[in-house]
Amino acid sequence: MAIEVRIPTILRSYTGGEKAVDASGDTLADLVDDLESSHPGIRERLLEGPDDGPELRRFINVYVNDEDVRFAGGLQAPVSDGDQVVILPAVAGG
Amino acid sequence: MLSIDEATYAAIVAHAKRDHPDEACGIVAGPEGSDRPVRFVPMVNAAGSPTFYEFDSTELLALYKEMWTRDEEPVVIYHSHTATEAYPSRTDIGLANEPGAHYVLVSTREHGNSDGPVEFRSYRIVDGTVTEEEVSVVSSTPEPRTGSSTG
Numbered sequence: 278m279a280i281e282v283r284i285p286t287i288l289r290s291y292t293g294g295e296k297a298v299d300a301s302g303d304t305l306a307d308l309v310d311d312l313e314s315s316h317p318g319i320r321e322r323l324l325e326g327p328d329d330g331p332e333l334r335r336f337i338n339v340y341v342n343d344e345d346v347r348f349a350g351g352l353q354a355p356v357s358d359g360d361q362v363v364i365l366p367a368v369a370g371g
Numbered sequence: 372m373l374s375i376d377e378a379t380y381a382a383i384v385a386h387a388k389r390d391h392p393d394e395a396c397g398i399v400a401g402p403e404g405s406d407r408p409v410r411f412v413p414m415v416n417a418a419g420s421p422t423f424y425e426f427d428s429t430e431l432l433a434l435y436k437e438m439w440t441r442d443e444e445p446v447v448i449y450h451s452h453t454a455t456e457a458y459p460s461r462t463d464i465g466l467a468n469e470p471g472a473h474y475v476l477v478s479t480r481e482h483g484n485s486d487g488p489v490e491f492r493s494y495r496i497v498d499g500t501v502t503e504e505e506v507s508v509v510s511s512t513p514e515p516r517t518g519s520s521t522g
Contacts, residue, residue, distance in 0.1 A: 286444075287468045336466055338428045345428045365435055368396070368469075369418075369425035370450060371462030 280308060280356055283363040291316040300362075305339065306331075306352040308362065323364065324352075336367040372504050373473045373493040375399070375408055375447070376511040382411045384489055387451035387477040390416065391484050394451050395477075396424040400438050401446035408446040408473070416450075423462070424450045447493075449475035456480070457490035459501050467496035473504070 279299035284292050292298050298316070302308035313320035323339075324331040331352065333339060339346045340363040346354040356362065379399055387395045396416050399408035412434065417427040426434070438444060448469060452460075457476035459467070467474060478490040495502045 285468065286471065338431060340432050343432060345432070347428070363432060363435075365431055366468035367425055367428070367466065368398075368414075368431060368445075368448060369423070369462075369466050371423050371460040 279358060280360050280362055282308070282312065283361070285365055287366060288319060288322055288364065291319040291322070301358070302356060304352065305341065305346055305350075305354045305356055305362075308356055309352070336369060338365045338367060339363070340365070372507055373408075373447070373475070374406075374507045374509055376509055378511045379408060379411050380491070380508050382413070383447075383449050383475065383477060384491065386413045387479050387489065388482075388484050390451065391479040392421045392453045393419055394421060394424040394453060396426065396448075396450040398434070398445040398449070398472075399447035400441075400443040403442050403444045406446060410443065421453050445469055445472050447475050448472045449477065451477045451479055453479050453483075457492045459494055459496060464496055464499055464501060470495075470497045475506075 279301055281297050282300050283297050284295060289295065300308050300311045302311050309320055309323055323334060323337055325334050326332045333351060341349060341354055341356055342360055386397060394416055397413040400410040400412060401407040414426045414430060416424045418425045455478065457478035459474060459476060474494045474496050476492050476494065481487060482489065491506060493504050493506045495504060
């Protein structure tokens with residue numbers, strides 16, 4: 278078992294075109310680190326701020342089992358095998 | 372070039388007029404790879420603002436899941452400008468994350484909620500580069516039969 282992570286079009290250059298990849302971790306922060314080790318460069322597109330206190334980028338939405346992680350602990354949101362994680366950039370502008 | 376049917380064009384314009392002076396936003400989905408905008412989906416502007424738009428995050432997920440189920444993609448992503456021209460703002464360019472989409476801008480600055488022509492323009496926005504494209508409004512035609520349609 279693993280955690281399936283759905284990758285948006287704009288980030289598929291990091292996953293060799295794959296729409297979904299597997300990753301693992303106990304929290305979303307771990308999961309992002311694991312993604313980074315398999316798909317270097319992707320972390321920078323998801324997180325901002327200092328390395329020791331990163332935050333999810335304002336216009337990146339991440340959902341764990343359909344729940345927006347902003348309401349579920351942010352990067353500390355727990356994840357486990359079998360969960361489905363979806364990354365979607367905001368559709369927004371001025 | 373963006374090719375869009377009359378009914379969808381009119382629906383986008385009507386939405387922009389209705390929400391003026393706030394920005395209106397939405398998408399037109401189409402079969403993946405087809406470049407045909409066929410399913411009009413107006414969205415709520417969660418920002419409720421005359422200078423900003425953003426899809427609500429929960430509705431955004433529901434929208435994308437529905438498109439994945441139907442093998443669709445956002446062919447058109449539209450929003451309105453209510454006091455400025457129908458050209459992508461710096462924010463629009465910075466946040467454009469669908470390189471395959473036609474970004475449609477409608478400006479309601481001239482007539483607001485009232486009848487009257489609007490600017491309706493379309494762009495590709497890829498890696499921060501904006502390229503305007505021609506908009507061709509075609510008469511509404513039935514969809515080609517490629518299988519049963521369950522709506």
